């Protein structure tokens with residue numbers, strides 16, 4: 001939907017306006033320092049995203065890698081290029097067959113699917129790429145039924161597959177936080193084994209899975225087992241602000257790290273650049289605007305997000321718009337697809 005945009009003055013590029021500038025590099029620097037120390041010991045995997053997660057699981061992950069026949073990489077289909085740990089995947093996929101599942105396809109602009117497949121195919125002709133909407137109860141409407149046959153096919157085609165001592169296929173799922181790795185495992189298990197419940201925990205915030213888990217059986221005949229792993233971010237995610245913001249928009253970074261107002265600001269910038277003004281109705285505005293403070297203040301009034309606090313000057317209760325809460329609602333609406341299906345990396349496909 002596009003409204004008249006006569007007075008709408010768009011920013012030419014996205015800049016951070018908040019204190020994140022002060023401490024984000026420090027977080028990254030610490031992550032990089034820890035990464036360099038750990039790299040000496042384990043050869044690759046790196047955690048930059050959440051300093052509370054210990055590094056022991058990296059060793060676990062490398063040990064697990066020896067046992068698996070195929071790497072199942074999961075990524076968010078709204079950001080097929082941003083945030084993917086490409087160097088790491090390239091190194092690991094030289095050791096094991098690899099497939100890429102682009103999940104959350106219910107939220108992506110599907111016009112890009114063919115172009116994305118072609119791009120990945122041209123980068124690595126041995127890898128396979130499947131689009132999946134793993135929350136859709138109807139497994140037939142998306143790439144879900146293709147996953148297992150494709151994995152078995154790439155393993156069987158690989159010259160490293162040991163057919164003599166076959167006692168089942170072992171897979172390791174990996175990817176950045178919150179892209180749906182655990183959801184896919186549960187769904188594969190529940191669909192193929194006709195069971196219910198969750199074998200591995202899922203959740204809307206980044207960092208739910210915290211260690212390499214025991215292998216989970218996801219198919220009986222042939223036996224297929226899958227190791228779930230914690231999300232790992234690309235060590236060089238600090239290479240561009242837009243990459244960081246796209247990852248934040250898709251909740252692959254913790255919301256506390258970036259802040260809702262900053263995430264909302266990037267969404268506003270991105271929507272306006274794409275002539276998508278659906279937020280005007282959502283936030284009860286008169287016209288589109290590229291000023292996040294104006295949008296959130298007016299939106300707070302419309303949504304009745306008002307807080308009361310005691311004024312130190314006047315000594316009495318005063319009301320103010322709860323812009324933080326409105327920013328959170330705006331971000332949530334975008335993440336749920338209420339402002340349309342998107343391809344956040346569209347500029348990288350031009």
Ligand SMILES: Nc1nc2c(ncn2[C@@H]2O[C@H](COP(=O)(O)OP(=O)(O)OP(=O)(O)O)[C@@H](O)[C@H]2O)c(=O)[nH]1
Nearest residue numbers: 104134178179180181182183202203207208209231
């Ligand atoms: N819209 C949509 N949401 C999904 C899809 N798959 C998973 N989700 C949601 O994404 C969130 C993250 O899912 P998880 O399976 O916990 O993700 P994860 O990759 O295991 O996350 P970590 O363990 O934190 O690295 C949950 O809220 C899921 O419900 C999908 O296909 N579409």
Ligand SMILES: [Mg+2]
Nearest residue numbers: 181182208209
């Ligand atoms: Mg998980």
